[in-house]
Amino acid sequence: MDDLLSKVLELQPSWTAANTKEMKERGAVIRQHLPDLLRQNRPRLTAALGVPPGDLGVEGRDGTGLKSEIPWVRVFVREQSPSSTTGWYVVYLFSATGRRVYLSLNQGTTIWTGGVFKARRVEDLRARVDWGPAATGGSHSRARGPARDH
Structure with a gap:
C-alpha cells in the first residue's frame, strides 16, 4: 500500500x-492497482463494516477525459453510496502538491444534472454532518487534526 500511495x-x-x-x-495506480489491493482486503473490510462481501465497492477516479488534479480512491457500501455524489464513503484523497495523502470520511456534495455538477444546499450538507456522529455513536467535531505527510 505504501509503495502505491x-x-x-x-x-x-x-x-x-x-x-x-x-x-x-x-x-x-488510481483506477487499477490501489482498488485491486483494497479488494484483496475485502474480507477484513466487510467484517469490520458488517456488510456482505458483494455489498462492498472500491473505485478510483482521476478524471474522465481530462485528468483531474485531485485523484481519489473510495471504499463504499453499494446501497448507501452508489456513486461518489451520493451517500457516505471512506476515501483516499491526494494533495495537489504530492506532499500528502488523506484518508477521509466523505459524503457526496454535488448532484450531476446531466450537464454539470451542481452543489448541494449547505443546509442539507450541515444536517447530514450533524446526523453522522449520532448515527455512528461518535462525537461531533468539525475540527480537523493536523495533516500527516505520507
Whole structure:
C-alpha cells in the first residue's frame, strides 16, 4: 500500500489535464492497482463494516477525459453510496502538491444534472454532518487534526 500511495504522490507534481505518460501511470495506480489491493482486503473490510462481501465497492477516479488534479480512491457500501455524489464513503484523497495523502470520511456534495455538477444546499450538507456522529455513536467535531505527510 505504501509503495502505491507514494507512487501517486511522486506523480502529483507532474499533473496536467492532458493524458501524458505520467498521468497514464498515475491513472493505472488510481483506477487499477490501489482498488485491486483494497479488494484483496475485502474480507477484513466487510467484517469490520458488517456488510456482505458483494455489498462492498472500491473505485478510483482521476478524471474522465481530462485528468483531474485531485485523484481519489473510495471504499463504499453499494446501497448507501452508489456513486461518489451520493451517500457516505471512506476515501483516499491526494494533495495537489504530492506532499500528502488523506484518508477521509466523505459524503457526496454535488448532484450531476446531466450537464454539470451542481452543489448541494449547505443546509442539507450541515444536517447530514450533524446526523453522522449520532448515527455512528461518535462525537461531533468539525475540527480537523493536523495533516500527516505520507
